[in-house]
Structures are given as C-alpha cells and as structure tokens.
Amino acid sequence: MASITLKNIVKKYDDGFPAVNNVSLDIADGEFVILVGPSGCGKSTLLRMIVGLEDITSGELQINGRRMNEAAPKDRNLAMVFQNYALYPHLTVYENIAFPLRLAKDANGGGSVDEKVQRAAKMLELTEHLDRKPANLSGGQRQRVAMGRAIVREADAFLFDEPLSNLDAKLRGQMRAEIAQLQRSLGVTSVYVTHDQTEAMTLGDRVAVLKKGILQQVASPRELYEQPVNLFVAGFIGSPSMNFLPATITEGSGGTVLSTPIGDIPIPADRAAVAQGKDLVLVGVRPEFFEDATLVDEAKMPKGSVFTAELSHLEWLGHEQYGYIEFEPDEKVRRLLSDLAADMDADELRPQVVTTLSAESRVRPGRPVELWVDTSRIHIFDPESGENLTRDAEAGAELTRMAAEERERELAAARERDAQKA
Amino acid sequence: MSTETLTPEEAEGQRRARRAKRNTSIGWWVITIVVAVWCLFPVASILATSFKTPGELSNGKFLPDNPSTSNYEEILVGDSQELFLSALWNSIGISIIATLIAVVLATLCAYAIARLDFPGKKIVLTVSLMVSMFPVISLVTPLFNLWRSIGLYDTWPGLIIPYLSLTLPIAIWTLAAFFQQIPWELEQAAQVDGATPLQAFRKVIVPLAAPGVFTTAIIAFFIAWNDFVYGISLTSTEAARPVPAALAFFTGASQFESPTGAISAAAIIVTIPVVLLVMLFQKQIVAGLTSGAVKG
Ligand SMILES: Nc1ncnc2c1ncn2[C@@H]1O[C@H](COP(=O)(O)OP(=O)(O)OP(=O)(O)O)[C@@H](O)[C@H]1O
Ligand SMILES: [Mg+2]
Numbered sequence: 001m002a003s004i005t006l007k008n009i010v011k012k013y014d015d016g017f018p019a020v021n022n023v024s025l026d027i028a029d030g031e032f033v034i035l036v037g038p039s040g041c042g043k044s045t046l047l048r049m050i051v052g053l054e055d056i057t058s059g060e061l062q063i064n065g066r067r068m069n070e071a072a073p074k075d076r077n078l079a080m081v082f083q084n085y086a087l088y089p090h091l092t093v094y095e096n097i098a099f100p101l102r103l104a105k106d107a108n109g110g111g112s113v114d115e116k117v118q119r120a121a122k123m124l125e126l127t128e129h130l131d132r133k134p135a136n137l138s139g140g141q142r143q144r145v146a147m148g149r150a151i152v153r154e155a156d157a158f159l160f161d162e163p164l165s166n167l168d169a170k171l172r173g174q175m176r177a178e179i180a181q182l183q184r185s186l187g188v189t190s191v192y193v194t195h196d197q198t199e200a201m202t203l204g205d206r207v208a209v210l211k212k213g214i215l216q217q218v219a220s221p222r223e224l225y226e227q228p229v230n231l232f233v234a235g236f237i238g239s240p241s242m243n244f245l246p247a248t249i250t251e252g253s254g255g256t257v258l259s260t261p262i263g264d265i266p267i268p269a270d271r272a273a274v275a276q277g278k279d280l281v282l283v284g285v286r287p288e289f290f291e292d293a294t295l296v297d298e299a300k301m302p303k304g305s306v307f308t309a310e311l312s313h314l315e316w317l318g319h320e321q322y323g324y325i326e327f328e329p330d331e332k333v334r335r336l337l338s339d340l341a342a343d344m345d346a347d348e349l350r351p352q353v354v355t356t357l358s359a360e361s362r363v364r365p366g367r368p369v370e371l372w373v374d375t376s377r378i379h380i381f382d383p384e385s386g387e388n389l390t391r392d393a394e395a396g397a398e399l400t401r402m403a404a405e406e407r408e409r410e411l412a413a414a415r416e417r418d419a420q421k422a
Numbered sequence: 423m424s425t426e427t428l429t430p431e432e433a434e435g436q437r438r439a440r441r442a443k444r445n446t447s448i449g450w451w452v453i454t455i456v457v458a459v460w461c462l463f464p465v466a467s468i469l470a471t472s473f474k475t476p477g478e479l480s481n482g483k484f485l486p487d488n489p490s491t492s493n494y495e496e497i498l499v500g501d502s503q504e505l506f507l508s509a510l511w512n513s514i515g516i517s518i519i520a521t522l523i524a525v526v527l528a529t530l531c532a533y534a535i536a537r538l539d540f541p542g543k544k545i546v547l548t549v550s551l552m553v554s555m556f557p558v559i560s561l562v563t564p565l566f567n568l569w570r571s572i573g574l575y576d577t578w579p580g581l582i583i584p585y586l587s588l589t590l591p592i593a594i595w596t597l598a599a600f601f602q603q604i605p606w607e608l609e610q611a612a613q614v615d616g617a618t619p620l621q622a623f624r625k626v627i628v629p630l631a632a633p634g635v636f637t638t639a640i641i642a643f644f645i646a647w648n649d650f651v652y653g654i655s656l657t658s659t660e661a662a663r664p665v666p667a668a669l670a671f672f673t674g675a676s677q678f679e680s681p682t683g684a685i686s687a688a689a690i691i692v693t694i695p696v697v698l699l700v701m702l703f704q705k706q707i708v709a710g711l712t713s714g715a716v717k718g
Contacts, residue, residue, distance in 0.1 A: 051614055052613075052614075053610050053613070053614070072613070072618075073610075073613040073614050074613055074614075074616045074617060074618060075617075078614065078615045079614070079615075080611075082607060082610075082636055084605075084606050084607065086605065086607045086610070086611035088604075088608060088611075088612075088626055088632060089630065090629045099612070099615055099625075100615040100616050103612075103615060103616040103617050103621065103625075104616050149615065153615075154615070373610075
C-alpha cells in the first residue's frame with residue numbers, strides 16, 4: 001500500500017527532447033489513476049520514471065512521502081506490467097510468476113512461494129498452464145501471466161503500461177473487468193496507461209490527461225467529460241468526440257443567440273456572459289446533446305433550444321443513429337480545427353457536426369430538419385487559449401468528490417469481504 | 423477420440439486428412455534419406471575402409487571380408503601411435519583454446535554491437551566480414567616467414583592466432599545476430615521484479631544468450647578442428663601438428679603398404695568428438711528460445 005506523489009517532474013531525454021514537463025500528481029493510497037493522451041505524449045516515460053527505469057531530470061518522486069528519485073527499481077517495491085508483457089521465455093509460467101518471490105526470498109513475509117503462485121494462478125485462471133512456456137500461450141494468457149507476476153508480490157503499487165492494447169475487443173473487455181475487480185479486491189494503488197477511451201472511463205478513479213508532456217487535467221472520468229478545462233481535454237475525452245463550432249454571439253430580439261455555420265442557436269444569457277467582448281468563440285457540443293426536436297419530452301424541451309439544419313447523411317446503428325451536418329468554416333477556423341486534430345493525434349477534423357439521434361427518429365438527410373440541442377450543457381471555448389470559459393469548477397470538483405467517496409465505499413466493501421472470507 | 427462416435431463422413435474426412443499427412447511425410451522421408459545417403463556415404467566408406475586389412479584395400483568391395491581392428495591398433499598402440507596421439511592432443515588443445523578465446527572476445531564484441539550505440543559499429547562488422555573473406559592460402563606464406571622469425575613457428579600459439587582470424591569473424595556475426603534478438607526489456611522487467619542489475623543479467627540474459635554462445639562455440643570449434651592449410655604449413659613436428667595435417671604423414675606398416683587403412687581409422691576417430699558435440703548440445707542449438715517473451 002502506498003501513495004505516490006509526483007512533484008514538478010521533468011524529463012528531458014539525452015537528445016534534448018522534453019518528454020515530460022512539470023507534471024505534478026498526487027496518487028492516494030488504493031487509488032486507480034489512469035494516464036491518457038495521444039501517442040508520444042510521455043505516458044510511458046512517466047510510468048518508467050515512477051518505476052525507476054528512467055532517470056528523473058528534475059522534480060521529486062515520493063512514495064509514501066519518502067523521496068525515491070535515486071532509488072534503484074528493486075528498492076521501490078513497485079510491480080509493473082509492461083506494454084509488451086516482457087515474460088521470461090526460458091521459464092515456465094509457474095517460474096515466471098514465482099520469479100519476483102524467488103528474488104525476494106525471505107524479504108516477503110508469510111506463505112511459501114508455491115502457495116502464493118498457486119493463489120495468483122487460481123485468481124487468473126492459469127492453474128492448468130503453470131507448466132507451459134510463454135511461447136505456447138495465447139496473447140490473453142500471456143497477459144495474465146504478466147499480471148500474475150505483478151500481483152504475486154506484495155508490491156506497494158501496480159503500474160500498467162497499455163496492458164490490453166494487443167488483445168482483441170472481446171478479450172479486452174473481459175480483462176478490463178478482471179483488472180477492475182482485482183484492483184478493488186486487493187486495494188492496491190494503481191497507475192494505468194492507456195489510450196483506449198473505454199478503459200480510461202471505466203477503470204479510473206481519476207484520469208490524468210497529458211498532452212506533449214504537459215498535464216492538462218486530473219479528475220474523475222465524469223468531471224473530465226462534463227467539465228473539461230480546455231479544448232484538448234474536451235476533444236480527447238468522449239467518443240465520438242465533441243463537436244467544435246465557430247460562433248459569434250449576437251443579442252437578438254429573442255435573447256442571446258449563437259450564430260454558428262449550422263444555424264442560429266439561442267442560448268441562456270448567463271452562459272453567453274462569459275464570452276463578452278470576444279468576437280469569435282468555439283462552441284463545444286457533444287453529439288448526444290442533439291436530438292430530433294419532435295422526439296424531445298415536453299419537460300426537457302425548455303433546457304435547450306431548437307434550430308433548423310440539414311443532415312448530409314445518416315448512419316443507423318440500431319440503438320441510435322448518427323446524423324452528420326456539414327458546414328463550411330472560414331480559413332482561420334479550419335486551421336484551428338486541424339491544429340487541434342493534430343494535437344489529439346486524431347484524423348483530420350472534418351468540418352462536420354456529429355449528432356446522436358434516437359433510433360426511432362424519422363428524419364431524413366437532404367431536407368431541413370428541426371433539431372433540439374441541450375444548451376444547458378454546451379461549453380464555450382476561447383479559440384486562442386483553448387480555455388473552457390463555461391467550466392463550472394465547483395460542479396466538477398463535486399463530481400470528483402463523489403467518485404472518491406464511491407472508491408472509499410468499494411474499498412471498504414472489499415476489505416469486509418476479505419475479512420469475512422478469512 | 424474414439425472412432426465409434428464418428429459419422430461415416432467424419433471418419434472418411436479424417437482418413438483423408440491422415441492420408442494427405444502421410445503423403446507429405448513420405449515426401450519428407452524420401453528427401454531426408456537422399457540427403458543422408460549423399461552425405462553419409464563417404465563416411466560409411468571410410469568407416470568400412472578403416473576395418474580392412476592392407477590386403478583388402480584394393481579388392482573393390484565396399485565391406486571388409488574379415489573386419490579387423492589392426493588399423494586402430496596401429497594408430498593407437500602401434501607404430502603410428504606417437505604421431506597420431508600427439509596430433510590428437512594438439513588438435514584438441516589448440517581447437518579448444520582457439521574456441522574459448524574466440525567465444526569470449528566475440529561475446530563481448532557482439533554484446534557491445536547489440537546493446538550500445540557507438541561510432542564505428544558498422545566498421546567493426548564490415549572489417550570482421552572482410553577478414554573472414556580473405557583467402558587463407560594467401561596468408562600462409564607471409565605468416566610462415568613471420569612466425570619463423572618471431573619464434574611462433576611450430577607452436578600452439580602459432581596456430582591459435584591464425585585460427586582466431588577464422589573463428590572470430592563468424593563468431594562475432596552469429597552472436598551479434600543472436601544478441602540482437604534477445605528482448606532486452608527483460609532485463610528491466612527483472613529489475614522491477616526486484617533483481618539487482620547483476621542478478622537480472624545472470625538469471626535472465628545469460629540463460630537466453632547461452633544457446634547462441636553454445637552454437638557459436640561449436641561452429642568455431644569445428645572450424646579450428648577441420649583446418650588443414652594452417653596446420654600443415656605452420657608446423658613441422660609433433661609439437662603442434664594437428665590431426666588433419668598429421669594424417670598426411672602416416673606411413674604404412676611397411677614401406678610397401680599404403681597407409682589408407684590407418685588414415686581412415688584416424689579420420690573416424692577425429693569425427694567422433696564432432697558427432698558427440700552435436701548430439702550433446704543438440705538441445706542448446708535449437709533456435710527460437712526467445713519466442714514468447716514479448717507480444718507480436
Ligand atoms: N529513449 C528516448 N530518447 C529520446 N526520446 C525519447 C526516448 N523515449 C521516448 N522519447 C520521446 O519521448 C516522447 C514520449 O514518449 P513515450 O514513450 O513516453 O510516449 P507514450 O505517451 O508512451 O506514447 P505511446 O502511446 O505511443 O506509447 C516521445 O515523443 C518520444 O519520441
Ligand atoms: Mg507508451
């Protein structure tokens with residue numbers, strides 16, 4: 001059990017490349033923290049610094065409040081599951097799992113090596129494969145061996161580097177659930193690197209979003225989704241991702257109106273107030289904020305507003321459908337959007353709006369349709385700095401606080417279960 | 423799986439699959455046998471000859487009429503004993519020393535090539551390849567003169583050094599290729615698992631590298647063991663003359679007998695260590711031991 005504290009961590013590689021820049025992060029005991037970000041943003045580097053495989057250029061790493069910058073990997077007592085498993089090919093599954101125990105010998109108190117290996121193997125359903133060599137195992141089994149090697153030891157924390165990235169979708173889902181359960185039942189501090197949206201959202205107590213080595217926001221998945229600090233986080237979290245529309249704010253006869261390329265959207269005056277004095281803003285609208293106006297509840301209707309647009313095409317998926325609205329941005333906005341796409345390591349952001357509509361909607365592409373948009377949840381971003389002008393920090397903090405309470409409850413429940421079993 | 427539970431179609435399918443499998447394996451057997459006969463016939467011929475008496479040597483038959491061990495007696499306890507046994511001792515000693523030195527040096531060199539980034543890495547590899555391509559025969563004469571003037575002629579070091587020029591390049595190349603395949607992240611994984619750098623090297627890297635080192639050692643040993651040109655040119659007495667060269671100095675029991683039988687017997691004896699080595703280390707020579715360490 002351990003808390004991990006990063007204080008202004010900087011990593012400059014030998015060739016001068018600043019891979020991690022001034023990252024500060026507090027990871028509480030028993031917490032499950034996810035590191036996400038586009039490829040090359042420094043996630044692995046950060047993890048390797050925590051575990052001691054990479055020198056820290058400046059800043060301080062503390063484990064349980066003790067400075068650990070200079071400690072050798074073996075003295076940090078952390079277990080890591082490598083991105084490529086890194087199993088020992090000359091050892092059987094049993095010996096792979098037993099490897100850390102054999103090294104520690106008497107350092108690990110209580111229980112024989114065999115007992116511990118058998119227990120880990122049972123938990124990971126590897127019992128019948130214990131005598132086999134890693135080369136003869138399937139990808140998922142290898143991954144479980146790697147997990148086994150990590151959990152068999154009473155490590156202070158688990159570090160996972162994209163452990164599921166090479167598995168197929170089904171196995172990934174299964175392993176994701178297993179990891180979540182395992183972490184809760186062991187209650188061990190965990191840091192998990194991924195660039196899979198689903199893993200980030202479902203596994204993490206808190207998610208840290210990195211961009212080019214700079215920490216953007218650390219918060220519960222809900223807060224990241226609902227109260228992102230800037231354009232990057234807003235665009236990176238969520239799939240399909242948030243739509244960004246250039247807009248000018250005009251005071252019309254019917255109140256404040258956002259004039260966007262897809263139509264004029266009336267918004268509450270208090271939402272618009274933050275954009276005072278800016279001639280151009282970016283409006284962030286998640287696809288599910290849209291709905292076919294004819295299908296919206298009477299009760300819900302006043303929370304948003306209705307505008308008319310034309311869908312260019314429609315994808316019906318059964319449980320919902322995606323409607324696309326294309327628009328022509330001007331040069332400046334186009335550049336802004338493509339920069340953002342490059343940052344997020346995404347494909348070129350097409351100048352189009354994705355809307356998620358109910359499956360029963362009968363709207364047809366190529367004709368003007370009435371769409372309702374939930375204006376109470378849209379965000380307005382400063383196009384220059386990318387800052388979220390409408391972020392409600394308090395509401396966000398509340399969401400994260402709730403997630404923390406939830407975690408406490410789950411950990412307590414897990415401890416109770418353990419106590420009952422023992 | 424029991425046949426009773428299969429429907430006729432399934433049984434037929436299985437039979438067909440088995441037949442197809444048998445056909446391919448028959449093909450393999452034919453090829454294997456052809457190759458084996460091709461390679462082993464000369465050996466078998468020498469083996470048969472080694473049991474012939476001098477009188478039978480030119481009777482045109484493959485097998486000896488009444489096998490005798492006289493040739494072996496001749497070289498092991500008889501007249502040629504001194505010549506053969508000292509040559510055997512020279513061959514073993516010189517080859518082992520040359521192999522050991524080559525493997526130790528090549529391991530260090532290949533480790534550096536596989537692990538470190540240093541200027542001139544390419545040059546090291548290219549130069550060693552060039553050395554191995556140099557025709558041996560063009561080196562012999564200058565070496566002969568040089569060795570005579572500095573006193574290495576007809577000594578063990580006088581052979582070990584030129585043997586290194588044969589064994590080192592191939593050892594460096596094989597080992598470098600082998601080391602490049604070792605997943606070095608394993609070393610880091612071991613350290614995270616609680617090993618000191620030295621433990622990580624000993625418990626993870628050494629076992630993975632060992633097969634490569636073994637294979638290289640065996641190849642190097644064979645090269646040194648089989649050499650003839652250096653052996654015959656740079657030695658003059660039993661002090662350093664290795665077996666392949668010594669064979670040429672065998673004489674028959676009398677002046678009028680040809681030494682073919684004795685030479686055959688000696689050839690069989692020197693083949694034995696080679697066969698033994700391969701059989702003993704067959705397991706170590708298998709490639710692909712590193713598979714399964716990392717994904718993809
Ligand atoms: N040994 C190195 N020397 C120099 N630069 C490096 C080294 N290792 C990584 N980098 C650079 O540091 C940056 C961060 O690398 P890192 O491996 O941490 O990315 P990542 O976030 O894990 O990406 P991915 O999601 O693709 O695994 C990259 O831009 C990379 O080019
Ligand atoms: Mg990585």
